[in-house]
Amino acid sequence: MDIDVLFFASLRDVVGAASISVQLPVPAGQRELLAVLGERFSDTVMQALQAENVRISVNKTLATQPLSYSDGDEIAFLPPITGG
Amino acid sequence: MDIDVLFFASLRDVVGAASISVQLPVPAGQRELLAVLGERFSDTVMQALQAENVRISVNKTLATQPLSYSDGDEIAFLPPITGG
Amino acid sequence: MHVSVRIQEDDIWVADEYRALRDRMPGTIGAIATFIGLVRDQQADDEVLSLTIEHYPGMTEQSIHTIVESAGQRWPLDDVVIVHRVGELAAHEQIVFVQVAAGHRAAAFAACEFLMDYLKTDAVFWKREATPHQTRWLESSAQDESRARAWKTPDPTEQN
Amino acid sequence: MHVSVRIQEDDIWVADEYRALRDRMPGTIGAIATFIGLVRDQQADDEVLSLTIEHYPGMTEQSIHTIVESAGQRWPLDDVVIVHRVGELAAHEQIVFVQVAAGHRAAAFAACEFLMDYLKTDAVFWKREATPHQTRWLESSAQDESRARAWKTPDPTEQN
Numbered sequence: 001m002d003i004d005v006l007f008f009a010s011l012r013d014v015v016g017a018a019s020i021s022v023q024l025p026v027p028a029g030q031r032e033l034l035a036v037l038g039e040r041f042s043d044t045v046m047q048a049l050q051a052e053n054v055r056i057s058v059n060k061t062l063a064t065q066p067l068s069y070s071d072g073d074e075i076a077f078l079p080p081i082t083g084g
Numbered sequence: 085m086d087i088d089v090l091f092f093a094s095l096r097d098v099v100g101a102a103s104i105s106v107q108l109p110v111p112a113g114q115r116e117l118l119a120v121l122g123e124r125f126s127d128t129v130m131q132a133l134q135a136e137n138v139r140i141s142v143n144k145t146l147a148t149q150p151l152s153y154s155d156g157d158e159i160a161f162l163p164p165i166t167g168g
Numbered sequence: 169m170h171v172s173v174r175i176q177e178d179d180i181w182v183a184d185e186y187r188a189l190r191d192r193m194p195g196t197i198g199a200i201a202t203f204i205g206l207v208r209d210q211q212a213d214d215e216v217l218s219l220t221i222e223h224y225p226g227m228t229e230q231s232i233h234t235i236v237e238s239a240g241q242r243w244p245l246d247d248v249v250i251v252h253r254v255g256e257l258a259a260h261e262q263i264v265f266v267q268v269a270a271g272h273r274a275a276a277f278a279a280c281e282f283l284m285d286y287l288k289t290d291a292v293f294w295k296r297e298a299t300p301h302q303t304r305w306l307e308s309s310a311q312d313e314s315r316a317r318a319w320k321t322p323d324p325t326e327q328n
Numbered sequence: 329m330h331v332s333v334r335i336q337e338d339d340i341w342v343a344d345e346y347r348a349l350r351d352r353m354p355g356t357i358g359a360i361a362t363f364i365g366l367v368r369d370q371q372a373d374d375e376v377l378s379l380t381i382e383h384y385p386g387m388t389e390q391s392i393h394t395i396v397e398s399a400g401q402r403w404p405l406d407d408v409v410i411v412h413r414v415g416e417l418a419a420h421e422q423i424v425f426v427q428v429a430a431g432h433r434a435a436a437f438a439a440c441e442f443l444m445d446y447l448k449t450d451a452v453f454w455k456r457e458a459t460p461h462q463t464r465w466l467e468s469s470a471q472d473e474s475r476a477r478a479w480k481t482p483d484p485t486e487q488n
Contacts, residue, residue: 006384008382008384008454009382009454009456009465010454010465013465053467057384057387060384060386060387060390061387061390076384076387078384078452079454079465080467080468081449081450081451081452081453081454081468082448082449082451082453082454082455082466082467082468082472083381083388083392083412083424083447083448083451083452083453083455084273084365084412084423084424084444084447084448084451084453090224092222092224092294093222093294093296093305094294094305097305137307141224141227144224144226144227144230145227145230160224160227162224162292163294163305164307164308165289165290165291165292165293165294165308166288166289166291166293166294166295166306166307166308166312167221167228167232167252167264167287167288167291167292167293167295168205168252168263168264168284168287168288168291168293182343182346183342183343183346183347186342186343186364187343193420195368195369195370195419195420196368196369196370197366197368198365198366198367198368199363199364199365199366200363200364200365200366201361201362201363201440202361202362202363202364203359203360203361203362203433203436203437204346204359204360204362205358205359205360205433206357206358206359206360207358208355208356208357208358208431209355209356210355210356259355260353260355271368273363273365273441273444274475276363277363277437277440277441277444280361280437281433281437284433284437315434
């Protein structure tokens with residue numbers, strides 16, 4: 001299945017792209033996603049994506065583990081937020 | 085000596101005047117002022133002026149007892165205030 | 169601290185007050201809290217037709233400056249504007265405007281609320297409310313008094 | 329409760345927001361509290377050149393609506409407007425505008441401050457600050473987190 005993966009703010013800077021498309025096996029969760037990303041990105045990038053303060057959203061909703069992805073999902077890696 | 089006496093809000097309504105001039109003996113304090121006002125106003129008015137929540141200002145500063153008045157002073161009877 | 173206190177019969181032009189603040193403002197200001205009080209058209213289930221506000225020229229301004237000085241001693245403020253109307257105001261009209269600018273939001277919010285609380289209890293104004301059934305002079309409520317008194321006790325959030 | 333939440337690159341026209349509120353406002357409103365956040369030109373002794381704000385379209389709006397709903401459940405509010413800018417903002421520019429109208433001032437003040445506290449911690453934005461020496465992504469401070477958390481504990485003043 002195909003999903004879109006988005007990177008915001010400092011994570012977009014680290015990854016060097018705002019979004020990528022990836023193909024995942026079915027079924028797939030966060031472990032499968034990280035495995036596919038790990039083939040594409042360096043250890044430095046992967047460490048940044050897996051930092052303790054990074055949250056994951058699925059289709060614009062904050063997600064809690066364990067995650068299970070579906071075809072067409074929009075996954076985002078969100079570094080710490082602050083507005084106002 | 086001559087002093088001006090001002091009445092605000094509900095007290096002006098009760099007295100029927102915003103300000104009056106009165107002549108006081110020298111020296112004079114609040115007792116002498118009330119005696120002079122008592123000759124002019126009814127018991128109803130005098131009770132209103134001496135209500136517990138009425139404060140006195142002398143020359144636009146809140147006054148504390150005992151008061152001692154000077155020629156030309158501006159005395160005001162202030163009912164409970166509220167702004168905002 | 170820039171301070172402006174005005175008592176006026178004229179309406180309050182909020183947009184002009186804000187523009188003037190932005191024009192004179194030093195750049196370290198990061199937070200502006202404002203409050204506008206309006207004449208409510210209802211009070212305790214009775215329709216309010218108008219509110220007539222009276223002041224004691226000279227003494228009223230001084231009473232407000234005293235409140236502003238207390239706020240300035242309590243929080244690091246850069247700019248305070250208070251405009252208070254007097255005269256007869258219809259329902260929905262503006263009564264009072266308080267604008268506080270500070271470096272950070274905690275001070276701006278706290279000072280703005282402090283100023284309003286003390287305007288209710290310590291500013292020399294009198295208000296007469298007219299409804300279809302009666303005209304009466306208002307007093308600050310027990311609630312107003314307790315809100316103002318609450319500022320005199322140490323506030324555990326003040327360090328934030 | 330009328331609610332308007334907007335994310336925009338354009339500047340915020342405070343005067344227009346206030347006029348629109350007065351136009352649509354039911355008369356029982358007696359209190360309007362507003363907050364405006366500006367880009368400070370200094371941060372920890374370093375000059376701030378600009379602040380670049382990024383959002384996640386759709387998710388950001390939803391995160392703010394969730395915060396507004398919490399405020400609406402907590403206080404009786406009539407009207408809430410939140411306008412938040414994105415893009416690159418120079419020092420002194422407006423970042424955020426919060427306007428809360430309610431019957432009485434206690435609710436208006438509390439809700440306005442609550443909304444700002446949660447915008448700091450729960451709204452989906454990212455901010456990058458540029459100084460002459462560095463560019464860095466900001467995080468909400470420990471102080472911001474503790475201010476937002478403080479609303480979750482029972483507030484003894486809430487009954488006032």
